[in-house]
Structures are given as structure tokens and as C-alpha cells.
Amino acid sequence: MIIVRAAESAEEALADRTMRCPHHGCGDTLQRWGHGRRRRVRGLGTEPIDVQPRRVRCRGCGATQVLLPAALQPRRADSTEVVGTALASKAKGLGYRRIAATLGRSASTVRRWLRRARDRAHLNRLWQRGAQELIRLNADAFNAIAGTGNLLLDCLTMLxxxxxxxxxxxxxxxPVWTLIGLYTGGRLLAPPA
Ligand SMILES: [Zn+2]
Known part of the structure; x- marks a missing residue:
């Protein structure tokens, strides 16, 4: 799976033959190869939408990949914005039941997300990704951000x-959450252990 900024920019990159195979030592160009499985995704307070991510194939090694827009999270039926909003609410001190009620999701779903966002190694990786991007864009802005001791809050602030x-x-x-999805490679939440 390759996380892309948006479906439209990915289609342009495929047409221009500028999208490269991610496999180590290959790097050949990718071509359109049908579509992945259709999936239903819900954003914030909107009707679910059906999306069918583009599938691509490498002209060199023949490996296929699905291109997932960064607004979506791999294998989840809720958008990056929804999962991210839950994490931001947790960072501000809200509990999972209240977050679930606000977002209109089940408490068990929200609790599962929050459990995947408390591992310190995972949160440190998110912070690093945000810091790398921010230093590249504006080192002064990076230097102006002080840590709060709340690692989840700190990494969301950085991203x-x-x-x-x-x-x-x-x-x-x-949108900001889409870019955060891109920076974190679709891994706002830690993968199952
Ligand atoms: Zn390849």
C-alpha cells in the first residue's frame, strides 16, 4: 500500500510516469492496474461515501500496490479526520465515552483507537515525522514549539x-488532517501488536 496525498494528484503522477515503485532496489515507474476493493468510509458528520482506491503495478518488478488517499486510514471505516479528532480530544483530556458521543461512534470503537495511540514508541515516531516536516518547512516555527509533557498532545501539535x-x-x-495522514504514512494509530 502506498499512501498518496490525494487521488487526483496520484492520477497525474501516474499519467506523467513520475510515480516510482517503493520496493528497495527497483524504483521503476508504476502504471494503472485497475482498482482495489470498494470500501465505505465515514467522515465527520457526513453520510458514508464509497471509495475504490486505485491499484497500480510496477513496470519493472511487476509488484502491485493499492494507492490509499491520506484522508483515509488503512483498514478503517472512518476517515483520518475522524480518528484524528478523537485523538485530539483525548489529548485535551476527554474520555472515550464523551468522544464517542460527540463523534457519533460507538464507545468500543473509540476506545480501540485510543488504545492504539498510547504506546510511547509509536507516539515518538509520530512526533519525529511531524518534526522532520516542520523543520524542512520552517525551522523557526519548530524551535518556537515547547513540549508540554503530554506526548500525544505534543505529537499532534507538531504534525x-x-x-x-x-x-x-x-x-x-x-485539509490539515489529510496532510497529517500523509506524514504518518496512514499510521496515525499503531498497528495491532
Ligand atoms: Zn518495482
């Missing part, structure tokens, strides 16, 4: 600052 500066400096139109 959000990077996304904010990417929109401002690079003229990228994608």
Missing part, C-alpha cells in the same frame, strides 16, 4: 504545525 506550514508555504490545498 498540525507542519501541515499548517505546508498549506501556507507550498500552497497545498488538502
Amino acid at each position: 498540525a504545525a507542519a501541515a499548517w506550514w505546508a498549506r501556507r508555504r507550498l500552497g497545498i490545498a488538502e
Whole structure:
């Protein structure tokens, strides 16, 4: 699976033959190869939408991949924005029941997400990804951010600052949560142990 900023920009990159195979030592160009499984995804307060991610194949090694837009999370029926909003609410101190009620999701679903966002190694990786992007975009902004001791809050702040500066400096139109999904490679939540 390859996380892409948006389906449209991915289609352009495929047409221009500028999207490369991620396999180590290959790096040949990718071509369209049908679509992946159709899936139903819910955003914040909206009707579910059906999406069918593009499948691609490498012209060199023949490996196939699914291109997942960063607004979506792998194997989850809720958008990056929904999962991210739950994490941001947790960082502010809200409990899973209240977050679930606000988002209109089941308490067990939200509790599962939050459990996948408390491992320190995972949170440190998220922080690092945000810091790398932000330093590249605006090192002064990075230096101005002080840690709070709340690691979840700190990593979401770092990622959000990077996304904010990417929109401002690079003229990228994608929403902040989509860019955070891109920076974290679709792994806002830690994979199951
Ligand atoms: Zn390849």
C-alpha cells in the first residue's frame, strides 16, 4: 500500500510516469492496474461515501500496490479526520465515552483507537515525522514549539504545525488532517501488536 496525498494528484503522477515503485532496489515507474476493493468510509458528520482506491503495478518488478488517499486510514471505516479528532480530544483530556458521543461512534470503537495511540514508541515516531516536516518547512516555527509533557498532545501539535506550514508555504490545498495522514504514512494509530 502506498499512501498518496490525494487521488487526483496520484492520477497525474501516474499519467506523467513520475510515480516510482517503493520496493528497495527497483524504483521503476508504476502504471494503472485497475482498482482495489470498494470500501465505505465515514467522515465527520457526513453520510458514508464509497471509495475504490486505485491499484497500480510496477513496470519493472511487476509488484502491485493499492494507492490509499491520506484522508483515509488503512483498514478503517472512518476517515483520518475522524480518528484524528478523537485523538485530539483525548489529548485535551476527554474520555472515550464523551468522544464517542460527540463523534457519533460507538464507545468500543473509540476506545480501540485510543488504545492504539498510547504506546510511547509509536507516539515518538509520530512526533519525529511531524518534526522532520516542520523543520524542512520552517525551522523557526519548530524551535518556537515547547513540549508540554503530554506526548500525544505534543505529537499532534507538531504534525498540525507542519501541515499548517505546508498549506501556507507550498500552497497545498488538502485539509490539515489529510496532510497529517500523509506524514504518518496512514499510521496515525499503531498497528495491532
Ligand atoms: Zn518495482
